[in-house]
Amino acid sequence: MTTLPFRLALLGLAAGLGAALAQPASAAEERVIPPALRWSFSGPFGTFDRAQLQRGYKVYKEVCANCHSASLIAFRNLSQPGGPEFSTGQITALAATYQIKDGPNEQGEMFERPGRPADRFPAPFPNDQAARAANGGAYPPDLSVLAKARSYERGFPTFIFDMFTQYQEQGPDYIAALLAGYKDPPPAGTPELQPGQYYNTYMPGHLIAMPQPMQDGQVEYPKLPNGQPSAPETVAQYSKDVAAFMVWMAEPHLEARKRLGMQVMLFLLIFGSLLYYTKKKIWARMPDGSPAH
Amino acid sequence: MSGHSSYTPRTGIERWLDARLPIIRLGHDAAVSYPVPRNLNYFWTFGGILMFMLVAQIVTGIVLAMHYTPMSSVAFSSVEHIMRDVNYGWLMRYLHANGASMFFIAVYIHIFRGLYYGSYKAPREVLWILGVVIFLLMMATAFMGYVLPWGQMSFWGATVITNLFSALPLIGETIVTFLWGGYSVDNPTLNRFFSLHYLLPFMIFGVVILHVWALHHVGQNNPTGVEVKNVAKDTVPFTPYATIKDLFAMVCFIFVFSWFVFYMPNFMGHADNYIPANPAVTPLHIVPEWYFLPFYAILRAVPDKLGGVLAMGGAIVVLAFLPWIDSSKVRSMTYRPIARQFFWMFVVVCIGLGWLGAKPAEGGYVIASQILTTLYFGFFVALFVIGLFERPKALPTSIADSVLGAMKGGSGARLATATAAEPNAKG
Amino acid sequence: MAQTTHTTTHGATPPEGTRRDFLMLATGAAGVVGLGAVVVPLVSQLAPDAQTVAAGAPIDFDLTPVAEGQGVKLVWRGQIIFVRHRTKKEIDEARAVNVASLRDPQADQARVKQGHEQYLVLYGKCTHLGCIPSGTAAGEPKGEFDGWYCPCHGSHYDSSGRIRKGPAPLNLGLPPYAFTSDTKIRIG
Numbered sequence: 001m002t003t004l005p006f007r008l009a010l011l012g013l014a015a016g017l018g019a020a021l022a023q024p025a026s027a028a029e030e031r032v033i034p035p036a037l038r039w040s041f042s043g044p045f046g047t048f049d050r051a052q053l054q055r056g057y058k059v060y061k062e063v064c065a066n067c068h069s070a071s072l073i074a075f076r077n078l079s080q081p082g083g084p085e086f087s088t089g090q091i092t093a094l095a096a097t098y099q100i101k102d103g104p105n106e107q108g109e110m111f112e113r114p115g116r117p118a119d120r121f122p123a124p125f126p127n128d129q130a131a132r133a134a135n136g137g138a139y140p141p142d143l144s145v146l147a148k149a150r151s152y153e154r155g156f157p158t159f160i161f162d163m164f165t166q167y168q169e170q171g172p173d174y175i176a177a178l179l180a181g182y183k184d185p186p187p188a189g190t191p192e193l194q195p196g197q198y199y200n201t202y203m204p205g206h207l208i209a210m211p212q213p214m215q216d217g218q219v220e221y222p223k224l225p226n227g228q229p230s231a232p233e234t235v236a237q238y239s240k241d242v243a244a245f246m247v248w249m250a251e252p253h254l255e256a257r258k259r260l261g262m263q264v265m266l267f268l269l270i271f272g273s274l275l276y277y278t279k280k281k282i283w284a285r286m287p288d289g290s291p292a293h
Numbered sequence: 294m295s296g297h298s299s300y301t302p303r304t305g306i307e308r309w310l311d312a313r314l315p316i317i318r319l320g321h322d323a324a325v326s327y328p329v330p331r332n333l334n335y336f337w338t339f340g341g342i343l344m345f346m347l348v349a350q351i352v353t354g355i356v357l358a359m360h361y362t363p364m365s366s367v368a369f370s371s372v373e374h375i376m377r378d379v380n381y382g383w384l385m386r387y388l389h390a391n392g393a394s395m396f397f398i399a400v401y402i403h404i405f406r407g408l409y410y411g412s413y414k415a416p417r418e419v420l421w422i423l424g425v426v427i428f429l430l431m432m433a434t435a436f437m438g439y440v441l442p443w444g445q446m447s448f449w450g451a452t453v454i455t456n457l458f459s460a461l462p463l464i465g466e467t468i469v470t471f472l473w474g475g476y477s478v479d480n481p482t483l484n485r486f487f488s489l490h491y492l493l494p495f496m497i498f499g500v501v502i503l504h505v506w507a508l509h510h511v512g513q514n515n516p517t518g519v520e521v522k523n524v525a526k527d528t529v530p531f532t533p534y535a536t537i538k539d540l541f542a543m544v545c546f547i548f549v550f551s552w553f554v555f556y557m558p559n560f561m562g563h564a565d566n567y568i569p570a571n572p573a574v575t576p577l578h579i580v581p582e583w584y585f586l587p588f589y590a591i592l593r594a595v596p597d598k599l600g601g602v603l604a605m606g607g608a609i610v611v612l613a614f615l616p617w618i619d620s621s622k623v624r625s626m627t628y629r630p631i632a633r634q635f636f637w638m639f640v641v642v643c644i645g646l647g648w649l650g651a652k653p654a655e656g657g658y659v660i661a662s663q664i665l666t667t668l669y670f671g672f673f674v675a676l677f678v679i680g681l682f683e684r685p686k687a688l689p690t691s692i693a694d695s696v697l698g699a700m701k702g703g704s705g706a707r708l709a710t711a712t713a714a715e716p717n718a719k720g
Numbered sequence: 721m722a723q724t725t726h727t728t729t730h731g732a733t734p735p736e737g738t739r740r741d742f743l744m745l746a747t748g749a750a751g752v753v754g755l756g757a758v759v760v761p762l763v764s765q766l767a768p769d770a771q772t773v774a775a776g777a778p779i780d781f782d783l784t785p786v787a788e789g790q791g792v793k794l795v796w797r798g799q800i801i802f803v804r805h806r807t808k809k810e811i812d813e814a815r816a817v818n819v820a821s822l823r824d825p826q827a828d829q830a831r832v833k834q835g836h837e838q839y840l841v842l843y844g845k846c847t848h849l850g851c852i853p854s855g856t857a858a859g860e861p862k863g864e865f866d867g868w869y870c871p872c873h874g875s876h877y878d879s880s881g882r883i884r885k886g887p888a889p890l891n892l893g894l895p896p897y898a899f900t901s902d903t904k905i906r907i908g
Contacts, residue, residue, distance in 0.1 A: 013664065044556055074774065076770075141568075145373065150564060151564035156648065163557070257558070260555065261554070265555070267753075268547060271544055271747075271750040274747040275540055275747055278537055278541075279541045292696075359766075374769075379769045380765050381765050382765060384761050385761070540751075
């Protein structure tokens with residue numbers, strides 16, 4: 001057998017590869033992995049927490065929406081099943097508080113009218129350039145699908161385990177950590193911040209153009225009968241709530257998807273077992289009746 | 294292998310039709326009475342699975358095309374419109390996007406099965422080459438499909454891949470401009486990619502028909518690589534034997550597919566593709582879809598632009614020459630002790646290249662890619678050399694012997710453990 | 721099933737005993753159920769999507785600019801709506817007809833809102849094959865009954881929008897609308 005030289009060659013190659021990979025690759029941007037939080041919507045049976053989504057919407061509306069658009073979302077979405085599930089009356093009233101540009105009318109002029117449930121959330125700035133100009137040159141990204149657009153490498157072998165644990169909440173984990181991750185003053189050793197730069201632990205490279213958006217107590221949450229807020233009015237809680245809301249904005253049919261998924265999986269299990277036994281039965285014998293093996 | 298037809302029309306209508314268009318006879322001969330080696334293992338079910346995936350992609354794709362707008366200013370939001378507003382639109386889109394990945398998983402298993410069992414050897418060379426053609430068409434289709442959502446990865450993937458052609462001397466730049474329909478990837482590019490993405494699957498379908506025709510003409514290979522000698526003893530009719538087994542395997546495959554579609558639909562995609570395309574900002578790490586990663590690693594391993602493109606192209610084209618590269622007369626690696634070790638090393642090399650393709654092209658990763666690229670091509674050289682001196686193990690005298698022998702304790706004909714562990718051996 | 725399997729050729733129709741087998745039946749039934757379930761989303765996606773449904777929100781229209789004898793065309797849910805400010809003569813004509821003699825018998829009173837008889841609001845879609853009848857804008861042919869005339873296959877509608885002649889089977893349809901004031905209507 002020629003296996004010994006073969007094995008030796010293999011060893012040599014492995015050593016070479018190891019040496020190559022041990023070489024320091026140039027440091028990628030420094031990034032702190034956000035802690036994995038508990039989310040009501042994770043896992044195969046996950047559903048959104050309605051109260052959390054409603055709180056998250058309030059944070060979005062009172063804080064984020066001042067600079068960020070969410071142009072893919074319509075008021076009517078807020079009342080559809082599987083979302084914050086505001087009542088139709090609530091969202092009709094809510095939409096009417098916004099002035100929506102429409103037109104042109106018969107005279108060829110654009111005009112403003114009260115919003116309707118079918119209208120999309122109006123953007124805070126008329127165009128990208130205006131948004132940039134008002135924010136020191138940094139463009140506040142649209143929030144509609146941002147929860148799916150932010151992620152980080154899980155690396156080998158974690159990403160294999162993720163397939164089974166269904167961990168996929170990098171987006172909300174990152175957003176929640178980022179919103180609560182401001183440090184002022186920045187830790188020692190940080191290069192001096194330029195105007196319009198802020199230090200954030202979880203931003204890749206730590207420098208972020210968005211100033212700290214929230215303070216404790218800034219957004220008022222619905223009160224319980226005893227007068228206490230229904231959730232802590234803290235930056236940490238605001239961040240989680242708005243991150244959950246952003247997941248819903250990015251994936252409004254998440255609940256329907258997981259529900260249908262369970263039905264499909266159960267059906268496949270039953271159909272698969274039936275097929276397995278049918279297959280066994282058919283394969284027990286050859287066409288002439290002799291045992292197949 | 295095709296033999297004479299065993300179809301007998303039963304009714305008057307069938308006889309009438311059979312005399313004019315023997316289409317029922319065709320179906321009967323191809324999918325009912327067609328003899329299948331009785332010792333096929335579950336790796337042979339992937340042909341049927343691939344047929345299913347092709348049809349699934351075409352069906353969901355046609356649905357998506359009813360709602361999608363191939364215009365650079367609205368393509369992104371039209372995909373989101375599908376995800377949000379269209380009834381079951383999210384399902385169609387996730388099926389189609391994950392379906393592409395599942396299609397490639399299946400095709401890679403199918404290819405490696407062909408490699409392991411020597412399914413490319415005479416008389417199956419044309420069958421194999423048609424397979425390589427299908428693989429190339431699949432890659433083109435998948436690439437153009439990935440451009441359509443017009444996210445950041447779509448745009449920059451399209452830019453990088455189309456720029457590959459600029460490596461060609463003299464005509465390269467012209468080709469790229471013609472691919473783009475402009476001076477950069479833009480609306481005309483998106484339009485033509487949509488058109489071609491719709492066309493190519495039907496071309497794949499056409500080549501698949503040829504592929505299946507060639508298969509039915511020469512007959513299936515099997516885990517022993519020994520040709521069928523006695524149809525009654527060595528084979529079973531396609532229906533119900535292969536049909537039911539293929540169906541069972543298909544349902545298992547759909548289970549995995551559904552796992553991704555319903556529970557982690559974005560796992561195999563890239564987060565950056567949820568950022569609308571921005572021609573002014575290149576994302577930090579451009580990576581193609583996972584199924585292109587090994588070839589992407591080969592591309593980047595070669596420090597020369599044209600050389601890299603040629604190496605990448607060569608890595609696929611070399612497969613087409615495999616029937617003449619492999620010098621061994623024995624088909625199945627089960628009976629080739631040395632080649633088998635090289636085969637498994639080749640599998641590891643491909644996975645390693647895939648991993649490297651996702652890493653930044655710098656430092657040790659490049660050197661590792663170069664080593665693995667050499668090993669990738671080295672495998673083909675090895676196949677030629679090994680065949681010249683390797684002494685294969687004794688082959689079973691027939692398929693029937695290998696099946697019945699294996700059940701008596703495996704002392705007669707030895708089967709690789711992987712293939713003998715087939716569930717039907719238990720039933 | 722074993723005692724019935726004696727086919728020696730590869731003709732391969734499962735023997736009778738197998739076919740009635742419960743396992744086979746259950747498997748087949750499950751397969752049919754699965755295929756049926758797949759059809760649901762494939763067909764359902766053809767229905768109007770959520771955005772299209774929601775965009776059918778009511779529209780408001782001010783009637784003041786429409787002078788007597790004039791008409792306008794509006795668009796609601798992608799459909800044309802005719803609004804005509806009828807003259808006395810047109811109203812009288814519409815009411816003089818013997819309702820029982822009509823192809824689609826309906827009194828003019830049932831086709832307008834009480835107290836606003838001069839305003840006729842209709843779907844601008846011929847009930848034959850969906851063309852837009854002419855007769856709304858000034859100068860367009862109004863057909864033989866002072867109403868509308870469909871150029872596609874020659875259907876004539878009267879000044880109440882009822883079919884009087886030609887292939888169309890039904891009167892022009894009435895969209896849902898209401899007067900929000902004396903001069904304003906809300907369609908939808």
